[in-house]
Amino acid sequence: MPVLTLADLQVRLGGTLRGDGGTLIRGAASLERAGADQIAFLLSAKYLAQARASRAGGLIIPESLSESLPQACLAVANPHAAFARAVALLHPEPGLPVGVHPTAAIAEDADVHAEARVGPHVCIGAGARVGARSQIHAGCVIGPGARVGEDCLLHPRVTVQHGCVVGDRAILHSGCVIGSDGFGLAWEPDAEGGNWLKVPQIGRVVLGNDVELGANTCIDRGALDDTVIEDGVKMDNLVHIAHNCRIGRHTAIAGCVGMAGSTSIGAYCQISGAAMISGHISIGDKVTISGGSVVAKNLRSPGVYTSVMPLMPHEDWLRNAAHLRHLDALAGRLKALESRINDLHKDDPA
């Protein structure tokens, strides 16, 4: 593991030093757990008490923080981002050696860059391409004609199906599937009641640059046109993106979200966990969807949207929920009462 001084970190991250720049830093940790050779960070003055109690040797702090702290500090404009960079410098991930593992099955005409790193039991199909410095970990399958850009990191057991495109610097977590068929079915009536005919899915998935997709997340290929994930989109685990969706740049999608077909989402959106988005709708830029919400209509204005029943003790729920089946009747009764009262007042000579 690398050892850096706080002054080294300042050179890499910018910011101003407060205290001993010679402090040796061997790792990053949380305020609670950091030791004398580790660096921690605080986002705001809210964490001052924790910071004072911390045994960290160094702290990354907001430059707006005027309070002095017992530790050597690096004051920066964006402590979260600076800390992220510090962690990356101090904790490089174990990587594959350059070259192709002898157990990998690479098609003769696949174009794997000489500086790529390909692990055991990987399979790369005919005409596929893997760019410089990309790491393809054990058990990944890259289909015929697929393209993986430069500096990508495919964790173990990722599938990139035939013809799909992965941009530069993608991070695809284990179990991720890029380019499974969209759920395209045509109904055929017949004498016995009918059946579903598969509609072949001939579009691709096209991932922009700097995309990260979580474990076991699935992105379906387009039916005819492509499914498009723009630059900088980040998705968590177990997300389902159906065929022909388009996700705008720098949108973040949390775990267990599902998005039905042909829906487009703008840039800079945040879709919280387990939200479910219907097909054939359009969501604008900078929309935030709360966790567990169901979105079934277009959303053009930025803002936060929610559709969740509030949580209650089950006994309360039983009592309250019973009325939801009769809410229209209840509203009707209220309206009738209002009329009756209005009539009473009308009768009122006052």
Place this chain on the structure above:
Amino acid sequence: MPVLTLADLQVRLGGTLRGDGGTLIRGAASLERAGADQIAFLLSAKYLAQARASRAGGLIIPESLSESLPQACLAVANPHAAFARAVALLHPEPGLPVGVHPTAAIAEDADVHAEARVGPHVCIGAGARVGARSQIHAGCVIGPGARVGEDCLLHPRVTVQHGCVVGDRAILHSGCVIGSDGFGLAWEPDAEGGNWLKVPQIGRVVLGNDVELGANTCIDRGALDDTVIEDGVKMDNLVHIAHNCRIGRHTAIAGCVGMAGSTSIGAYCQISGAAMISGHISIGDKVTISGGSVVAKNLRSPGVYTSVMPLMPHEDWLRNAAHLRHLDALAGRLKALESRINDLHKDDPA
């Protein structure tokens, strides 16, 4: 890629030609994107304006359409189905060569048909069987005693666990798991508070013919009896089917749906995305469940069922949702008011 004339397509798909049957077709595309050597389709007169503007060389149209179009047309009873067949003819998927890849690990007594196609790093267990013309792509694992029918397509990294049965013409997408253990636990109280004892799951999964399952979808094996997926059932990605469920023929299940144990669903149902279906219930034929709905009771009548909070701007939601915890009280207050008004009217000499 194959090149066909519109007349060739008529021979294969039926229907009647309007315009030049000699039009060369090299691919299928959407109305918007199709070029002069591509075929597109329209479902109904609703898309006439788009069709007129399309540069497609040929169109598949409903035979009911009386309007004339600038393109050569093939008029058919079911344009969606005919187009699906045209796409399959024009865009054959890249397939594996016949035979077994040298890196595959096949048990000595496994019965792999001579016309099957088995990719790299596949593992086929003792006594397992793979039928004629089935393709088993890279990294699939077929457990001991499992059976895969004829003309199946297992995409990369599918697991079929021991003893499970996959019918003919199945399409299993990447990451799909057939025959994982059901979630069977027996509670054992003990001095420290108790613990869960695993109940071994010895049933199988039995898939009928023409079943398609999406990427990373999981079907648990039965506890004692089998989990049964009937002919023609189609499921999308990331669906969870628990032990001992039974899904009736030609039912379609969209992405992210979960179904708890021992539930049975009839034929021709449509379960929309992210619906959650409780265990030990029974749903009849031709039931449609809206996306994101929770089903916790038997549904005997065909129809559409929904249980979703409507989406609102978060500020509205905060105001409205607060009352849901007190809806029973609110209904009580309404009833009390009604009594009081009735009393007033009773007092009223009129």
Place this chain on the structure above:
Amino acid sequence: MPVLTLADLQVRLGGTLRGDGGTLIRGAASLERAGADQIAFLLSAKYLAQARASRAGGLIIPESLSESLPQACLAVANPHAAFARAVALLHPEPGLPVGVHPTAAIAEDADVHAEARVGPHVCIGAGARVGARSQIHAGCVIGPGARVGEDCLLHPRVTVQHGCVVGDRAILHSGCVIGSDGFGLAWEPDAEGGNWLKVPQIGRVVLGNDVELGANTCIDRGALDDTVIEDGVKMDNLVHIAHNCRIGRHTAIAGCVGMAGSTSIGAYCQISGAAMISGHISIGDKVTISGGSVVAKNLRSPGVYTSVMPLMPHEDWLRNAAHLRHLDALAGRLKALESRINDLHKDDPA
């Protein structure tokens, strides 16, 4: 398959015999399907009629059951647990042979116990450890420095990422991912609108003993500290546990549940299917969450909690749900009416 007499089962399971202890038992089955050489069980007197009609050769029954049955019976305190043990004795799962399959790629300095069983195309990284009698099925990937305990069962295609820890007797189902990166992002404003910077995730996943995780379930590694799953926790398929969560011992989590980051759940909880739990909250011991519920606040008291819209025919839903967007206004109208009626009564000379 083993053949046991009912008396053999009594020796292994305890309880008291009623009827012929020499009855030969070759398997376990449900009451409905069991034959003369099979054992079934009933949980309570509720199933007496089914038991009487059963063709099972032997039954495991509650010791509290006073009614006599036509079958040979083993009466025990906990029939479900005793039956679970009987099934395990009668239906041993097919296992791998001891040793390492020649196609596995094992790092030179990996420590794989001589009694471990490692299947085809497995990959075990540098410095990783696999304990005695553990089975690592085909296509699993165990990262550098990861540790898998004794007597574990890793089904095909499981990923355990670098540095993660799996306790003894773990069962990890196919497609499971342990130690994918948490969804850690720092926002960096820039001239073009900003982008997400990845925060490297350097914590581990630590699974206690006797943990079972379902197919395609994903447990993210901690950002700085660890994600911790305590002893005896059981999870079903397609569950998502985000970074830095802590799940207390013997908690059971059903399929499709999502849990956002830094949330802690107590011991002996039951989280039903498709529940969604927000980040940074704390749930105490013995809490039960109903299926499909959204939990966004701390829950300190044991009990059952629910947040689900009740299911309705869609036409009813349309009528009822419309009022939910105006519930606050409706409550306000009710309050106004109450005031008016109170005023009327005040005016009332009576």
